[in-house]
Amino acid sequence: MTGQVGIVLVSHSSPVAAAVAALARGLAGGGPCAPILPAGGTPDGGLGTSAELIAEAAEAADRGAGVALLVDLGSAVLTVKALLAEDGELPAGARLIDAPFVEGAVAALVTASAGGDLDAVEAAASEAYTYRKA
Template sequence: MSAGPLVGIVLVSHSAQVAESVAELARGLAGGGTVAPVAPAGGTPDGGLGTSADLILAAAAAADRGAGVALLADLGSSVLTVKALLEDGELPPGSRLVDAPFVEGAVAAVVAASAGADLEAVVAVAGEAYAYRKA
């Protein structure tokens, strides 16, 4: 675990309400104390459904504290937009797209980042959420 800046988390969804709600849930489940920066990037600038590179960039800048930024995306164009931003070098240094289920991965990522985990550990813990079985 790191004693320095916390890894930032960006939640990219086609819906602003989904991104904001998952961010609220993850923050709440991270417990008391310091919570890693979590920034939702959902929907389009006019409030519609979709994906916005500008909203993702703004959220990444807001979540970046110098320890890396883990980006979780819900589906389709949100994943493709994050990949394009990474390929173009537009996101903060140390940004990573996380292959994880959106809700469970977000909770795991925020809990781990809030505990001081480094970017590699946050990415790993979020990805492990695929193994959570409900039945």
């Protein structure tokens, strides 16, 4: 694959997904960033997850090197897994990443922006589980 890894943040809340994307962009160093798009809530602005919003964000984030999908809670995981199981619903190379939502998003964006491939983005995001706060 060529291009840059895109990132989609799947949350039950549109404001949460948008805020985490903005935070990640702000902490990524100020230079050009890989695409990071929120896919939060339902189309009518409610709480929940939307396969349609996730698929649209993944398509928009796709730059040819895969799309890392980070999720917040249970049904977001199930929705992404269902999309991955349906051929053609998500871009080729789309992958559900097991990582903390906030810390993983920042690590994924920094790595993708530096040119890391999808495996490197996944490793960086997943490594965020080991960050100690005390």
